[in-house]
Each structure stands twice: as C-alpha cells, then as structure tokens.
Amino acid sequence: MLEKQIAVCYNLLKNICPNKGEAQMAVIFDNEHRRVILTTNDTEYVIEIIRERFLGHVYYGPKTADGVPDFAYRIASFSPYYEGFFDFQPDMCTTEYSYFGNGDFRCTSLKVRSANGSSVTGFEYRSHRVFKGHAPIDRLPYAEAGDSDSTLEITLWDSVSQCELKLYYTVFEDCNVISRYMKLTNKGTSPVEIEKCMSLQCDLPGTDYDMITLYGKHGCERLFSRTPLHRGNQSIYSRRGTSSHQFNPFMGICRRTATEEKGDCYGFNFVYSGSFLGEAEVGQECGCRVQLGLGGENFGWHLSPGEVFESPEAVMTFSAVGVGGMSRNFHKFTRDRILPKEIHKNRPVVLNTWEAVYFNIDEKILSDFAEKAVKYGIDMLVMDDGWFGARENDSAGLGDWWANPVKFKNGLGAFVKKIKKTGIKFGIWIEPEMVNPDSDLYRAHPEWTLRCAGRESMLSREQLVLDMSNPCVVEYLKNSFEDAFGDVPIDYIKWDMNRHLSQVGSDFLPPERQKEASHRYMLGVYDLYRWFRERFPDVMIENCSGGGGRYDLGMMKYSHQIWASDNTDPVWRTRIQYGSSLAYPASTMSCHVSHPGDDPDEIEYRFTVAAGGILGYEMNILNMDDKVLERIPGQIERYRRWEELIKTGDFYRLSNPCEKIYGSYYFTDSARNTILLTFVQLEADKDYKEIKLRVSCADKNAVYTDALTKERYTGDQLRKGITVTTGTEDKRYYRMWELIRDRA
Ligand code: DGJ
Numbered sequence: 001m002l003e004k005q006i007a008v009c010y011n012l013l014k015n016i017c018p019n020k021g022e023a024q025m026a027v028i029f030d031n032e033h034r035r036v037i038l039t040t041n042d043t044e045y046v047i048e049i050i051r052e053r054f055l056g057h058v059y060y061g062p063k064t065a066d067g068v069p070d071f072a073y074r075i076a077s078f079s080p081y082y083e084g085f086f087d088f089q090p091d092m093c094t095t096e097y098s099y100f101g102n103g104d105f106r107c108t109s110l111k112v113r114s115a116n117g118s119s120v121t122g123f124e125y126r127s128h129r130v131f132k133g134h135a136p137i138d139r140l141p142y143a144e145a146g147d148s149d150s151t152l153e154i155t156l157w158d159s160v161s162q163c164e165l166k167l168y169y170t171v172f173e174d175c176n177v178i179s180r181y182m183k184l185t186n187k188g189t190s191p192v193e194i195e196k197c198m199s200l201q202c203d204l205p206g207t208d209y210d211m212i213t214l215y216g217k218h219g220c221e222r223l224f225s226r227t228p229l230h231r232g233n234q235s236i237y238s239r240r241g242t243s244s245h246q247f248n249p250f251m252g253i254c255r256r257t258a259t260e261e262k263g264d265c266y267g268f269n270f271v272y273s274g275s276f277l278g279e280a281e282v283g284q285e286c287g288c289r290v291q292l293g294l295g296g297e298n299f300g301w302h303l304s305p306g307e308v309f310e311s312p313e314a315v316m317t318f319s320a321v322g323v324g325g326m327s328r329n330f331h332k333f334t335r336d337r338i339l340p341k342e343i344h345k346n347r348p349v350v351l352n353t354w355e356a357v358y359f360n361i362d363e364k365i366l367s368d369f370a371e372k373a374v375k376y377g378i379d380m381l382v383m384d385d386g387w388f389g390a391r392e393n394d395s396a397g398l399g400d401w402w403a404n405p406v407k408f409k410n411g412l413g414a415f416v417k418k419i420k421k422t423g424i425k426f427g428i429w430i431e432p433e434m435v436n437p438d439s440d441l442y443r444a445h446p447e448w449t450l451r452c453a454g455r456e457s458m459l460s461r462e463q464l465v466l467d468m469s470n471p472c473v474v475e476y477l478k479n480s481f482e483d484a485f486g487d488v489p490i491d492y493i494k495w496d497m498n499r500h501l502s503q504v505g506s507d508f509l510p511p512e513r514q515k516e517a518s519h520r521y522m523l524g525v526y527d528l529y530r531w532f533r534e535r536f537p538d539v540m541i542e543n544c545s546g547g548g549g550r551y552d553l554g555m556m557k558y559s560h561q562i563w564a565s566d567n568t569d570p571v572w573r574t575r576i577q578y579g580s581s582l583a584y585p586a587s588t589m590s591c592h593v594s595h596p597g598d599d600p601d602e603i604e605y606r607f608t609v610a611a612g613g614i615l616g617y618e619m620n621i622l623n624m625d626d627k628v629l630e631r632i633p634g635q636i637e638r639y640r641r642w643e644e645l646i647k648t649g650d651f652y653r654l655s656n657p658c659e660k661i662y663g664s665y666y667f668t669d670s671a672r673n674t675i676l677l678t679f680v681q682l683e684a685d686k687d688y689k690e691i692k693l694r695v696s697c698a699d700k701n702a703v704y705t706d707a708l709t710k711e712r713y714t715g716d717q718l719r720k721g722i723t724v725t726t727g728t729e730d731k732r733y734y735r736m737w738e739l740i741r742d743r744a
Contacts, residue, residue, distance in 0.1 A: 026171040027130045027152045036128065036152055037068075038169055040176040043318045044068065045169075047096055047154075053124045054088055055096040055154065055167075057203045061264065062320045072205075074285055079103070094203035094287065096154075097167060097182070099123055100196070106289050107233055107279045109198040110182070111296060112303075114161040115190030123156035123165045134170045137181060139523045141271055141557030142313045143337040148173045162188025163303075170313075175333035179271075181313040186303040191512075194303060196296030198277070200314035204253065204266065204288045207231075211280055212252030212323065214579045219567040221245040221548040222579035224658045228256060229288060233281040239298050241465075241501025241518055242545055243273050243552040250583035251278045252326060253290055260324045260653055261696065267319070267326040268292050269583055271338070272312035273554035274522040275299065298504075300515030312554070323582070328650055331585035335648065338556050339587070340533070346643065347561065347614050348379035348425055348492065348540070349636050355568065355594050356620035359386035359393050361407055363415055365622070370422045372621050376632040381419065382427035382494060387412075388484075389439060395462045398434045399441030401480040413488045420489060427492030427540075428485075432477050432528060434463045434498065441476075448473045450517065452505035460499035468524030469517050470508035478531050490539055493532065495559065497545040522554075529558035542590055551580065551588075561590045561614050568594035568618060570609040571682045574663040577612045578656065586667070587647040589613030593635075598625040607635045608680055608734045612665070613646070615639045638708075642676050642738070645669060649676070654693055657682055662726065662733075664693055672699050675718070675739040685726040692721030695739075704739040713739065 028037045035058065038045040046058040048071045059068040074092040080103035081089045090104035098104045100111035101120030113119040130152050134145035145151070152169040166183040180200040186192050209229045213236050214222040236251060238244035249272065254265035270276050270292050277295025282288050292314045301309050315333065319325030351373045357365060361383060370381050385391065387407060389400030397404075403412035416426050435442045435449060442449070442464070449464040451457045457464055466473050506517045532541065543550060543559035547566035555562060565576045573591065580589055591613035596603035610616070615636070621629060649667035657663035657680075666677040675695055698704065698718035705712050713722065718739070727733040 026148065026173045027150050027169075029128075029130070036154075038152065038171045038178055039063065040171060040173050040178065042320070043176050045178055049125050049128075050088055051085065053085075054090075055125055055156070057094040057096050060202060060204070060266070060316075061318055076285070092285065094205070095201070097123070097165075097201050099158075106283050107281050107291055108196060109201045109291060109293070110165070110184075111194070111196035112158075112161055112163060112184070113193040113195055115188075115192065116160070118160075119195055121158045121161055121163070123158045123163075126155045126157050128152060128154040134179075135168065137310050137313060138308075139526060140310065140312050141526060141554045142181075143170065143172065143179055143271065143315070143333070145170060146172065146174070146336065161192050162186065163192060172333055172337055175317070175336060176319070176329040177315050177317045177333040177337075179313050179315045181311045183308060183310045184303065185308045186305050189305050191302055191304045194301040194309060197299065197301070197309075197311050198291040198293030198295070199270070199311045200268065200290075200292045200316060202266070202268070202290045202316055204290060206287055207282045208256045209253050209280075209282075209288055210256055210258070212254065212582065214248035214250055214582060216245050216579075218245050218546050218549065219565060220572060220576070221565055222248050222551060222576055222582075224575075224579045224582065224656060229253070229280055229282050231282045233279055235280070236278040237295065238275045241274055241298075241504065241521060242497065242550050243270075243276065243554070244500070245547070245549045248583065249276050249278060249292065249552055251280065251290065251292065252323060252582065253280060253288065254323055254326070259322050261322045263320075263322050265319045265323050265326040266290070267317045267330055267583070268314065269330065269553055270312060270314050271553040271557065272522070273525070273550045273552050275518055294519060298518045301519070302512045302516065315553070324652055327582055327653075330583050331651060334553065334556060334585050335587060338553050340558070340560055342560070346640075347647075348427075349377070349639065350380045350382045350427060350492070350592075350616040351378045351621065352382040352384055352494075352592060352616060352618040354384035354429075355618045359391060361386040361404075363408060366415075367419060367422075368622055370419045370424045374423050376621070376629055377636040378424070378617060378632070380425035380427050380492060382429070382492060384429040384494065385431075385496070387428070396436050396438040398431055398436040398463055399439040399466070401430065401432075401477075401484045403484070412484065416488050416490065425491040426489070427494060427542075428490050429494045429496060430481070431496040431498060432481070433466050433468055433525060435466050436463050447507045448476075450501060450504050450506065450521070452503045455503055458502045460502075463499055465499065465501050467506045467508060467517075467521070468528070469506045469520030470524070472508075474524045474527050477528055478535075481532070482535070485536070490536075492540040492542065493536075494542045494544055494563070495529075497550060526554070526558070533558055548576070548580070551584065556584070556588055562588050564589045564591060564613065568592055570606045570680070573609050574612075574657045574680055574682060577609070578653065578658065578663055578665075581651060581653065581665070585647075586613045586651060590616060592616040592618035594618045596624075596628055598628055600628050600631055603628050603631045604635075605680075605732065605734050607631070608678060608736055611635075611639055611642065611646070611736070612678060638738075642667075645674055645676050650697070652697065655691075661685060662691070664691075666695060668697055672697055672702075673741045675704065675737070677722070677737040677739060678735075679724050680734045681726050681732040684730055684732060685728050688728060689726040691724050691726065693724060694721040695719060698739075699741065703742040705742055707738040707740050708736065712742075
C-alpha cells in the first residue's frame with residue numbers, strides 16, 4: 001500500500017510545473033519529466049525514461065489538449081522487480097521494448113544469447129538524440145524521410161552481453177505514421193547469438209480490441225478477417241521465406257466498437273518481404289502488447305565482436321476516425337514514403353500473354369497481339385513466362401536467362417525493336433530467384449541452391465530456390481540480366497517468385513550462420529532489386545509471387561505495382577482488392593480484365609472491378625468477338641480520366657464484399673471536386689434490395705453531375721446516400737459514378 005502511495009506522489013509531483021524542453025521538429029524532449037514526445041499531424045506517442053534506467057511507454061493515440069496520462073505503475077504479487085525499484089515491475093508496465101528472462105513474462109522483443117550460454121539480458125537506458133530525416137538501414141528497404149520527418153535514437157546497454165542496443169523511431173508527420181527498427185552492436189570480445197528480434201513493440205491500454213488480419217492462400221490472398229482479441233497470445237506469421245499469401249504482415253488492432261468511419265484503430269505493418277512474426281498478447285492487467293518483426297523461429301543471427309545487426313523497419317499508425325482513417329494513413333505513407341518516386345507517371349495499360357497463351361511464346365503470335373492491341377488503345381505488351389532457355393513448360397529453363405534461339409530467330413533485341421515499331425511498349429517476365437534442375441545453371445552449379453547437407457531438397461512447381469545469400473549467385477544474375485537486357489529496349493519487368501522456401505540451408509554459410517540463411521536470402525533479393533532499379537531506371541517493375549504472395553512494403557520500395565492475385569475472377573478480385581485496401585493504396589494493385597467471353601456486358605463488369613486499381617488486360621484478343629473488343633478503347637479512355645484519382649485520391653470503403661454480396665467504395669481528391677464511386681454486386685440476390693451508398697465526404701453545399709450519365713445530385717443527397725437496387729436471378733447490378741462538382 002505504502003509503495004503504491006509513493007508511486008502516486010511521484011506522478012503528481014511530475015505534473016506540477018511542466019517545463020517543456022527544447023522543441024526539435026516532431027520530436028520534443030520534456031527534460032523535466034524525462035519524456036520524449038513524438039508528434040504527427042493527429043497523433044502523439046510518449047516515452048518516459050524511468051529513473052534513468054528503464055524505458056516506459058506512456059501513450060499512443062490522438063493529440064491530447066490536457067496532456068497525456070501518467071505512466072501507469074501497477075504492482076502485483078509474483079511480479080519481479082529490482083531492489084529499490086519495487087514499483088517498476090516490467091511485467092506490469094507498458095514498456096518500449098522487452099528482453100527475454102528479465103521479469104516480463106509477455107512476448108519478448110529481443111532474445112540474445114551471450115557467450116556464457118545465457119539468453120537473459122536487461123538493456124538499460126544510456127542516452128538519446130534526435131536527428132532530421134532517416135538513417136539508412138543497411139541492405140534493407142526503408143521509408144524515405146520527407147523534409148519535416150525526424151528520427152529519435154535511443155541507446156541502451158547490457159553490461160553482461162556487452163551489447164549496445166539502439167532503438168529508432170522515425171516520425172512521418174503528415175502521414176500519421178511512426179516507424180521503428182533496432183540496431184544491435186556487439187561491443188564485447190565474444191560472439192553473441194540473436195535468437196529473437198522484433199522491430200516494433202507497442203503496449204496498448206485496455207483489452208477490448210478486435211484484430212484485423214489479411215489471410216488467404218494462393219489465388220485468394222489478403223482476405224479480410226476481424227476477430228475479438230482473446231486473453232493470451234495470438235499471432236500472424238510466415239515461415240515460408242516470403243511475406244506469403246497465407247498471412248500479410250499487416251495487422252489492425254481496433255476498439256471493438258470501431259467502424260469504418262468511427263473509433264480508435266491502430267495499424268501495424270512490416271517493411272519486409274520474408275518470414276515474419278506479428279503478435280498481439282492480451283495480458284493479465286496492463287492491456288495488449290503488439291509486436292512485429294523477424295521473430296525467432298525462422299531467424300537467428302551470429303554477431304561476432306564488432307559486428308552490427310540492423311532489423312527491418314516496422315511501421316505503426318493511429319486513427320481516431322475508424323478503420324478507414326487507418327487505411328488512408330497507410331495509403332498516403334506508402335505513396336509518399338515507400339513507392340518509387342516515378343509512381344505518379346502514367347502507368348501503361350498492359351496486355352499480358354500469360355492467360356492467353358501460357359508457355360506458347362511465339363514471334364508471330366506476339367506480333368499479331370501487338371498490332372491488334374495498339375488498335376484497341378493498349379499501351380504495352382507483356383511477354384510472360386516461356387521466352388527463355390529451354391522453357392516449354394514449367395519443368396525446364398529457369399536460371400538460363402537468354403532468349404530461346406528457336407523462338408527468337410534473330411535474338412530478343414531485334415524482336416523487341418520490331419514489336420515496338422507497331423507503337424506499343426514492351427514488358428518481359430523473369431523469375432530470378434529460381435532454378436529448374438533441368439537447366440544449364442543447375443547442371444553447372446547445384447551448390448547454388450538452398451539445401452541442407454545430407455538432406456533431399458524438395459521441389460515445388462518443379463523448381464528449386466537459388467541461394468540468394470551467396471553473393472556469387474546475385475552476381476551471376478546481374479551478369480545474366482545485363483547480357484539479356486543490356487541492349488534490349490524493354491519498358492517493364494514482371495518479377496515473379498513461384499515457390500516457398502524449404503530446406504533453407506546454404507553451402508556458402510558456415511555452420512554457425514546457417515540460421516541466417518532465410519534473412520540473408522532476402523538481403524540478396526533486395527540487392528538484386530536495387531541493381532535493377534539503378535541499372536534500368538526507366539524500366540517499370542511489377543512484382544509478383546504467384547500473384548500477391550509478396551504483397552508487402554518491402555517489395556513496394558522497389559516495384560511500382562504488384563500483381564494482386566493469380567485469381568482474375570471479378571468476384572474474388574473484389575474481395576482481394578478490398579482486403580488489400582486495408583493496408584495498401586490502389587496504385588499498388590495490378591488488376592487485369594480477363595476472359596470476358598463473348599458478352600459485351602461481361603467485359604464491362606470485369607472492367608468495373610479492374611478499375612479499382614491499375615488497369616490491364618489478360619486474354620487472347622486474337623480470337624475474341626469484335627463487339628467485346630470494341631469496348632476496350634472506351635474503357636481505357638475513361639480509365640485515363642480517372643487514373644490520377646485512383647492512384648493518389650483518398651479512398652473510402654462503403655461495404656465489405658467478404659461479408660456482403662456487393663462491394664462499394666469511392667475515391668476522391670482532397671478538395672472533394674471529383675468523386676469516383678463504384679458499386680459491384682457479386683452474385684444475384686434472392687430478393688430485390690435497396691442499398692444506400694452514402695458519400696459522406698461530398699460537399700453538402702455543392703452540386704455534382706455524373707459525367708457518365710449527366711444525372712445531377714446535391715452534396716446533401718450524396719451524403720444521405722444514392723439508392724441502388726440489387727439484381728435478382730442472373731442479373732448482377734454494377735455501376736460507376738463519375739461525380740464532378742458543378743462550377744459556381
Ligand atoms: C505466376 C504468375 O502469377 C502468373 O501471372 C504467371 O506469370 C505465371 N507465374 C508464369 O509462370
């Protein structure tokens with residue numbers, strides 16, 4: 001009891017005469033209270049240095065007029081504390097980072113095994129500093145800092161392991177996003193082993209949260225799930241060597257009562273494309289701990305004296321205006337701080353050959369495609385799989401990146417130049433990280449595959465995975481692609497990756513570093529991406545992993561867009577695009593109109609869905625009905641009008657197509673001058689149903705005209721809702737409204 005009273009007095013004293021320290025951009029140090037306050041446009045994040053030793057987490061949420069609450073000291077039996085620090089019980093407090101074996105029994109941010117065999121550590125505060133911008137993270141993708149962004153660096157020290165830990169917080173003010181990563185330096189004389197590493201820990205108050213995750217499988221990725229958090233630990237993860245179709249690294253944690261438009265919602269994501277772990281643990285009293293990082297199952301690192309390990313970056317956001325606000329924060333952040341800068345240039349409307357001819361790449365067919373595609377207003381022909389080595393099907397050729405001499409009699413360069421004379425741009429498919437056992441590369445270098453000595457390597461799609469942790473492999477690939485594309489005027493690359501990693505071992509790494517293979521694989525992949533971007537700066541990259549198996553912020557750093565899914569069925573695509581929109585902007589989603597059959601209405605339906613992202617086509621235009629093809633120029637013309645809005649506009653979801661039989665959403669510019677509203681019914685309804693589409697951001701004093709039908713609506717009408725009626729029997733209602741504000 002006495003202990004509790006002392007803690008309360010301490011907190012009261014702290015709040016008398018608040019003497020704010022020197023302001024430094026978005027990071028303020030309140031020296032009086034030993035607090036660091038990180039501020040974005042709408043949010044505040046507060047850290048307290050407790051007794052010059054521990055890092056307490058005080059607050060994350062909306063900006064507060066009356067100051068943030070005191071650091072909450074909670075005391076419980078059975079909860080360890082250091083002598084003299086009875087009220088700071090790590091297990092009962094909200095902290096910035098946590099250490100295995102150090103009296104905090106919740107999930108741990110960091111586990112490091114010292115030379116003495118013990119994995120117990122306890123890092124203590126030493127100093128902190130603030131600097132403008134973002135420090136580079138070695139070999140990893142990370143967010144670009146804008147002019148107003150600044151970084152807090154906190155240094156901690158563990159005297160037994162002799163390791164220095166630095167925690168980084170970059171504040172992306174206008175995006176309402178804060179990023180986190182850590183850096184561990186072994187300053188001792190013996191190696192240490194990193195056994196678990198999380199980039200972000202965020203201890204949230206209270207326990208009444210729902211967790212939003214994006215789950216799925218190949219062909220059905222990023223489906224929406226929202227479930228109440230239960231007591232204990234719940235997680236999302238990938239052990240597959242990719243960020244995966246099965247769980248996306250995004251996590252939303254929102255109050256149970258939060259809706260699309262109202263309520264508190266936190267969002268977390270990882271700027272990384274390999275295996276990961278995201279955890280949410282509801283503990284005994286002090287709320288919900290969220291962590292995101294590499295984890296400890298598919299990751300380990302041997303840190304020799306003098307070596308430094310830097311974790312990938314994780315990001316977090318907070319919205320007081322519901323799940324929609326969280327998504328819009330992440331959309332802006334991804335557009336402004338992650339995606340390549342040329343993102344705002346016009347994207348080509350592509351015609352991709354895959355679902356049209358599969359591996360049957362042939363000069364004549366492609367030339368015919370090009371000629372016809374140009375006629376219908378398509379900008380680019382993308383030659384998918386099947387053009388290289390001995391590739392006739394998926395059993396041979398991967399690794400041999402030269403044009404098949406039978407398919408391209410005069411070489412790739414001559415062919416591409418000829419095709420481009422028709423007035424079309426040219427894109428090409430590659431899968432650099434893979435090799436078929438039936439390939440010249442594998443015959444020459446079987447030791448360049450991921451494998452474990454004495455164990456049989458497993459195939460998937462008849463392919464093995466190259467050991468991207470080995471710099472010789474990355475060098476070989478650079479040379480291969482230099483030879484293949486050095487003097488070929490390609491405009492676009494589709495970079496595919498079609499299996500998950502098993503037998504993850506490396507002939508290149510010594511035994512004590514085998515556990516690093518999975519993370520080093522990603523570092524090699526990122527090196528190759530960076531080389532491509534630098535070597536072919538004008539070439540656009542579309543990332544793909546059997547569709548959206550690596551739909552993550554790491555890949556977005558190097559690719560302009562991502563093939564959202566191998567599933568091009570418009571019903572599933574509506575759900576996949578909806579799920580993707582929780583975390584990622586529409587400018588990242590490559591969406592193709594495929595197989596409309598011979599019904600012009602079907603190609604319009606499919607276009608309506610594909611116009612929710614970056615439009616393309618994927619079908620055999622050589623044997624399609626003209627009355628269907630004739631719809632394409634009009635679609636492209638409309639899409640061009642909307643493209644900027646789709647790529648950069650604010651996005652509002654109106655219905656969840658994973659729960660309802662329709663999807664509906666709109667894009668709008670910041671001045672609310674144009675609103676592009678979409679409604680897509682996914683299946684015929686049993687009875688007619690009237691649905692109100694409420695465009696709540698319309699200016700209520702304005703009048704809007706639908707440029708597609710010339711119908712007029714007052715802003716007030718739009719806010720109250722446009723009524724649509726669902727179709728029954730075999731009719732599915734769909735429609736777009738291009739609402740333009742009337743000039744005064
Ligand atoms: C999987 C991709 O997702 C498809 O679009 C296609 O490129 C095939 N691979 C080619 O093998």
